[in-house]
Amino acid sequence: MTAVRATVRTVLGDIPPDGLGVTDAHDHLFLRSPLLAGQELDDVAAARAELGAFRAAGGEAVVQWTPYGMGRRAAELPGVSRAAGVHVVCATGLHQAGHYAEETLAALRGRLAEVFVAELTKGIGTSGVRAGLVKVAGGFHALDxxxxxTMTAAAEAHHATGAPVAVHLEQGTAAPDVLDLLCGALEVPPHRVILGHLNRFPDPVLHQQAARTGCWLAFDGPSRAQHATDWRMPEAVRALADAGFGGQLLLGGDTVTAGARSVNGGPGMPYLLRRVRPRLAAGLGEELTDRVLRENPARAFAVEWA
Structure with missing residues (x-):
């Protein structure tokens, strides 16, 4: 019998984990939401240029967390990836209700897990592009x-395929509730859960409580200047590494508006490597920083696909 090998599902096909390289573990090339009207990421040329700028800064892979119904433009992703020479992993899943029209949500009732599984295994729409993770979202200090x-459907999709479940924590909160539901009641293994935006709620006790479950800890959004807690991110990452959780850390940029792109004068994707990486290396050392950017995402997004 042939052994099943874990692979990372990119928009150009499955690749071995060690082929991923330096990775922005949470970002967006395309995104559209009524909550961000007028700030859409929907320009293909700009996406290609931004990915090229990330490549020029030393980047080799980007994980796009844009889920179902938010302008992923899956059909455009292979061309953008190929032109920039950067691996791209895209998501299925569903964000908070406020990002969708009620009729969109109504049409998904009773079949949400089925949609997630189809996008992971068959492809998104007619694009032929398969998603490599499921993205869902919590609320502010609670789960509605x-x-x-959405998390119940994400768990079903995980059990059917093995896909990781990435969670937007609203302002970095509700991690215990998310873990109780996903890893407790819904029995998703903690090493298949990625908690996003922990930098927005820099509580070292909560961070270590989450880390002890074995889940992934994503500090994703250092390029967003409106987050006053960003200056504490290196301190929080160092504390987790010192406590023995360096093997569970991920880093991302989370560029969600056109104005935040480097090609439009913002920090964008390159900021992660141009500014955040050297700052972390000064505190964590080059070896651990490189591990967080290379080895950790390779393990977090690698799946023995069912």
């Missing part, structure tokens, strides 16, 4: 009915 619905 919508979050529980």
């Amino acid at each position: 009915a919508h979050a529980r619905w």
